[in-house]
Amino acid sequence: MAEYRGLAGSPAWEELRRLAKAPFDLSRPGALSRERLLALRAEMAGFSLLYGTERVDGPVLAALQRLADESGAVERFLAMKRGAVINRIEGYESENRMVLHTAVRDLFRPDPCHPQATAQAQAELDKLARFLDGVASGQLVNHRGQTFTDMVLIGIGGSDLGPRALYLALQRFSLPERRVHFIANVDPDDAAQVLGGLDLSRTLVNVVSKSGSTLETLTNEELARAAFVRAGLDPGRHFLAVTGKGGPMDNPARYLASFYMFDYIGGRYSVTSMVGAVILGFALGQEAVIELLRGANGVDQAAEEPDIRGNIPLLLALLGIWNHNALGCETLAILPYSQALIRFTAHLQQCDMESNGKGIDRQGQTLSEKSGPIVWGEPGTNGQHAFYQLIHQGTTVVPVEFIGFQESQFGKDLEVQGTSSQDKLLANLLAQSLALATGQEHPNPNRRFPGNRPNCVLIGERLTPLAMGALLAIYEAKIALQGFIWNINSFDQEGVQLGKVLATRLLSHLAQHRAQPGYDGGGDEAGWAMLMAAGLV
Numbered sequence: 001m002a003e004y005r006g007l008a009g010s011p012a013w014e015e016l017r018r019l020a021k022a023p024f025d026l027s028r029p030g031a032l033s034r035e036r037l038l039a040l041r042a043e044m045a046g047f048s049l050l051y052g053t054e055r056v057d058g059p060v061l062a063a064l065q066r067l068a069d070e071s072g073a074v075e076r077f078l079a080m081k082r083g084a085v086i087n088r089i090e091g092y093e094s095e096n097r098m099v100l101h102t103a104v105r106d107l108f109r110p111d112p113c114h115p116q117a118t119a120q121a122q123a124e125l126d127k128l129a130r131f132l133d134g135v136a137s138g139q140l141v142n143h144r145g146q147t148f149t150d151m152v153l154i155g156i157g158g159s160d161l162g163p164r165a166l167y168l169a170l171q172r173f174s175l176p177e178r179r180v181h182f183i184a185n186v187d188p189d190d191a192a193q194v195l196g197g198l199d200l201s202r203t204l205v206n207v208v209s210k211s212g213s214t215l216e217t218l219t220n221e222e223l224a225r226a227a228f229v230r231a232g233l234d235p236g237r238h239f240l241a242v243t244g245k246g247g248p249m250d251n252p253a254r255y256l257a258s259f260y261m262f263d264y265i266g267g268r269y270s271v272t273s274m275v276g277a278v279i280l281g282f283a284l285g286q287e288a289v290i291e292l293l294r295g296a297n298g299v300d301q302a303a304e305e306p307d308i309r310g311n312i313p314l315l316l317a318l319l320g321i322w323n324h325n326a327l328g329c330e331t332l333a334i335l336p337y338s339q340a341l342i343r344f345t346a347h348l349q350q351c352d353m354e355s356n357g358k359g360i361d362r363q364g365q366t367l368s369e370k371s372g373p374i375v376w377g378e379p380g381t382n383g384q385h386a387f388y389q390l391i392h393q394g395t396t397v398v399p400v401e402f403i404g405f406q407e408s409q410f411g412k413d414l415e416v417q418g419t420s421s422q423d424k425l426l427a428n429l430l431a432q433s434l435a436l437a438t439g440q441e442h443p444n445p446n447r448r449f450p451g452n453r454p455n456c457v458l459i460g461e462r463l464t465p466l467a468m469g470a471l472l473a474i475y476e477a478k479i480a481l482q483g484f485i486w487n488i489n490s491f492d493q494e495g496v497q498l499g500k501v502l503a504t505r506l507l508s509h510l511a512q513h514r515a516q517p518g519y520d521g522g523g524d525e526a527g528w529a530m531l532m533a534a535g536l537v
């Protein structure tokens with residue numbers, strides 16, 4: 001059989017395109033039968049995926065299974081975990097790296113897929129445990145002998161979004177007397193706002209940068225160091241580094257402690273490495289970090305299942321391809337009915353769009369079929385009072401992935417008119433799923449809902465560190481599996497380079513403009529004109 005080269009040329013994809021001419025009609029009376037809604041449900045790692053409200057039927061699911069098999073997606077996922085060099089474009093200069101974010105949580109099986117990477121992760125975790133013990137026991141204290149109560153993470157992109165989203169998700173499990181804060185934007189107001197409210201003498205600053213060369217992070221580190229010096233404090237007793245081993249920030253003399261990540265972990269996949277572990281360990285304790293890793297590892301293992309009905313990430317990947325490529329839906333809304341997941345969609349937006357927003361395949365050829373969708377969302381029920389109008393009646397069909405939990409995190413609830421707030425939250429989630437699918441006929445066109453808006457519901461028991469790890473890994477695996485099926489490299493991000501290069505050029509114009517009267521952009525007509533148009537020169 002010819003090597004799989006993406007959707008174009010795949011017999012299963014041809015079949016799916018044919019089936020997409022008459023997809024399952026969710027709005028037909030009786031379409032959402034009890035049999036259907038109970039049968040189209042997959043289980044994994046404490047989560048159920050309800051997909052009876054997707055526009056799929058037996059033939060479509062069979063063709064999606066064939067696409068999974070033809071593409072060898074699960075085999076590629078296994079090869080990834082075992083250290084295949086898949087972060088590359090064949091025949092062109094590229095990152096040329098292994099992709100081993102799964103190795104940092106492969107501690108729980110006797111035979112890790114990549115023993116060397118897992119051993120490196122274990123060594124960093126042991127170092128972190130000693131550090132956290134020192135902070136808790138009062139061995140590591142400030143110059144006045146006081147304990148540290150606050151930690152500020154300075155980082156951006158993958159070094160911010162995941163740690164921030166997961167901290168907010170698990171904040172309820174924080175240790176007493178521990179608070180954490182984040183500075184990402186190079187906007188000086190971000191740092192001023194955060195640092196201004198803190199007792200710096202009891203604060204640790206965790207500078208996170210894999211490359212050790214990111215403009216925003218290095219600038220914010222300098223701003224923060226200056227604030228410590230102004231307060232009469234020695235930054236060397238307060239600053240920690242999480243960075244690439246051997247990189248420009250690997251300078252232990254400047255930091256109270258240094259933790260490492262390795263080049264085989266991409267920024268947006270790094271939250272379960274030291275990038276997230278240090279701040280989460282400080283806030284929640286090492287045990288919670290271990291639980292998070294255990295949850296993620298459970299899914300990493302379960303996602304080796306080739307049957308799509310028993311593999312939630314694979315099923316989500318294929319349903320996404322069905323909606324995006326076959327049914328032509330441009331975007332994907334991820335709508336968590338959980339206040340704790342307030343930044344989780346933002347994290348997934350990066351994970352998904354930076355990974356799968358690609359225009360060429362792994363061989364450097366221009367794609368003839370679409371790759372990743374536009375991903376967006378906000379927690380429900382707030383979104384219901386904002387953008388759901390368009391989702392229900394707008395001219396664009398927006399597939400939705402709902403996320404919810406049977407129980408609240410705090411368990412502090414009250415029955416009003418016979419139902420708790422948690423009941424109201426879940427009833428809203430399920431009602432939205434049904435309403436989008438079935439729609440509503442009405443003589444008044446303004447009250448008509450077309451229905452047939454595909455969606456699914458991912459539901460777990462309660463958002464604990466274990467469940468968070470599983471949820472994170474479900475999405476990380478989904479994104480990787482989609483990339484394998486689209487035959488793209490989901491692990492580089494060349495598309496962010498050009499803007500960075502041009503920003504550096506504009507900054508150099510500004511500096512020269514200030515230093516030399518009469519400087520006029522040195523021949524960079526468009527750059528200089530933009531600065532003029534914006535009133536900066």
Ligand code: G6Q
Nearest residue numbers: 157158159209210211214267268
């Ligand atoms: C993620 C990207 C990107 C990266 C940031 C921060 O996959 O590579 O978002 O995480 O640019 O990079 P550093 O950690 O190197 O500062």
